[in-house]
Amino acid sequence: MSTVYPTCYTGPPLSEVGERATIRAILDAVPSQRNGDDAAVLPLPNPNTRTVVTTDMLVEGRHFRLDWSRATEIGHKAVVQNFADIEAMGARPVAVVLALSAPGHTPLDFITDLARGVGERVSVYSADLAGGDLTGGEHLVVSVSAIGHLGGSLAALTLDAARPGQAVVAAGHIGYSAAGLALLQRYGREGVPGEFSELVNAHLAPVPDPGRGVIARAAGASSMTDNSDGLITDLGTLARRSEVGIDLAGLAIAPDELLTAAGKLLGEDPWTWVLTGGEDHTLIGTTSKDAPSGFRVIGAVHRHCAGTDTPVTIDSVAPAHSVGWDSFPVPGATP
Numbered sequence: 001m002s003t004v005y006p007t008c009y010t011g012p013p014l015s016e017v018g019e020r021a022t023i024r025a026i027l028d029a030v031p032s033q034r035n036g037d038d039a040a041v042l043p044l045p046n047p048n049t050r051t052v053v054t055t056d057m058l059v060e061g062r063h064f065r066l067d068w069s070r071a072t073e074i075g076h077k078a079v080v081q082n083f084a085d086i087e088a089m090g091a092r093p094v095a096v097v098l099a100l101s102a103p104g105h106t107p108l109d110f111i112t113d114l115a116r117g118v119g120e121r122v123s124v125y126s127a128d129l130a131g132g133d134l135t136g137g138e139h140l141v142v143s144v145s146a147i148g149h150l151g152g153s154l155a156a157l158t159l160d161a162a163r164p165g166q167a168v169v170a171a172g173h174i175g176y177s178a179a180g181l182a183l184l185q186r187y188g189r190e191g192v193p194g195e196f197s198e199l200v201n202a203h204l205a206p207v208p209d210p211g212r213g214v215i216a217r218a219a220g221a222s223s224m225t226d227n228s229d230g231l232i233t234d235l236g237t238l239a240r241r242s243e244v245g246i247d248l249a250g251l252a253i254a255p256d257e258l259l260t261a262a263g264k265l266l267g268e269d270p271w272t273w274v275l276t277g278g279e280d281h282t283l284i285g286t287t288s289k290d291a292p293s294g295f296r297v298i299g300a301v302h303r304h305c306a307g308t309d310t311p312v313t314i315d316s317v318a319p320a321h322s323v324g325w326d327s328f329p330v331p332g333a334t335p
Contacts, residue, residue: 002103002105002138003060003102003103003105003140005066005105006066006110009113010107010109011108011110011112013104013105013107014102014103014104014106014111017108021108022134023134025112026112026115026132028112029112029116029119030116030118030119030122032129034095034128034130034131035129035131039131040097046149046151048151049151050149050156051147051148051150052089052091052150053146053147054086054145054148055082055143055144055145056078056082056085056143056144057141057142058077058142058143059139060139060140060141061139063077067188067189068188068189068204070204071111071116072117072205073204073205074114074117074142075114075117075120075121075142076118076120076121076205077204077206078118079096079117079122079144079146080121080206081206081279081281082096082144082145082146083121083210084208084226084228084283085146085226085228086147086148087210087213088213088225088226089158089213090156090157090213090214090217090221091148091149091150091151091156091213092148092151092211092214093122093146093210094128095129095130095147096118096122096128096129096144097129097130097132097144098133098142098144099132099142100114100132100133100135100140100141100142100143101135101136101137101139101141101143102134102135102141103136103138104136106140115129121208125210154218157213157216157217157222157224157285158241159241159242160223160241160242161223161286162239162246162301163222163288163301165288165301165302166287166288166301167286167297167300168246168284168285168286168299168300168301169284169286169291169292169295169296170227170282170283170284170295170296171209171216171282171283171294172212172281172282172283173202173282174253174274174277174280175231175259175280176258176273177199177202177203177277177278178203178272178273178274178276178277178279179202179258179259179262179263179277180200180201180203181203181279182266182268182273183265183266184200184204193265196261196262199258199259199262203279212283212294216283218292219287219290219292219293220287220289221285221286221292222286223242223286224283224284224285224286225237225284225285226281226282226284227280227281227282228278228280229278230276230278230322231277231278232322233276233322233323234278234284235284236322239311239312242301243304244302244303244304245301245303245304246299246300246301246311246313247299247300247302247313247314247315247316248298248312248313248314249298249299249314249315252299253299253314254274255270255274271320271321272321275319275321275322276321283295284298
């Protein structure tokens with residue numbers, strides 16, 4: 001199926017303006033002294049600082065839809081999902097590189113707006129768009145690689161460092177993105193009732209709260225992940241890697257009034273969004289100390305019980321919903 005762009009983009013297509021003009025438009029939309037050469041040259045980090053790198057792709061029709069998402073929102077989402085991974089290590093994002101594959105009939109102003117969205121989000125983190133690549137293709141694909149700095153001698157916030165007796169803490173909403181997706185699937189962008197705009201925005205263009213990973217690491221957190229594939233899936237990975245069990249407090253993660261209202265409207269159980277939704281990019285970690293600033297306690301870490309296949313429970317009971325996002329789901333596989 002050919003990529004169909006919103007009619008608000010009326011500029012010339014990439015096939016008419018060419019690669020050089022497209023790159024110039026991107027550079028004009030996101031100016032940076034580091035971008036525009038054969039490769040980006042980043043300054044050396046401070047002494048005793050390590051470099052953290054991650055990458056993620058957004059594929060049209062799988063991670064976003066052009067009848068829902070504006071170009072700037074796609075840029076926002078691409079940056080946030082990468083920077084959340086940097087922050088989940090306890091590091092500070094400093095730069096991204098952007099690679100685009102787009103059909104020749106893509107309007108130049110669409111690409112300009114997408115780049116502008118990338119620039120808007122990196123600026124929130126005081127980071128830079130430092131370079132990238134552009135190629136033709138049948139579908140729109142946005143690939144971002146992010147670079148961060150991990151300062152000081154404290155260990156990174158890894159998935160294998162949760163310990164029994166620690167508290168599980170979270171910063172950000174859980175289930176909002178999944179609820180927004182459900183509303184979009186039912187009503188489309190223009191049909192969603194206005195009172196649910198926060199849920200829709202959480203899916204289309206999540207808003208970051210920069211620095212939470214750095215704060216958590218400095219405050220004594222030992223492990224962390226971001227809620228990208230679903231709460232039970234992501235915490236299940238953390239629990240298995242750390243060889244512990246995690247028990248979540250039902251009241252601490254229960255759907256709030258907005259999620260409950262959306263569930264009533266759609267005739268769906270909002271607990272499904274909380275437990276399996278993902279793409280909130282909420283930071284979730286473990287600590288032996290008080291919850292870091294901006295975090296709240298949602299559960300506890302305990303010793304792994306031999307013979308159990310349920311690494312994450314809710315009030316000591318197996319969750320009712322547990323299947324999160326999987327790019328290549330295997331039928332019948334255990335989540």
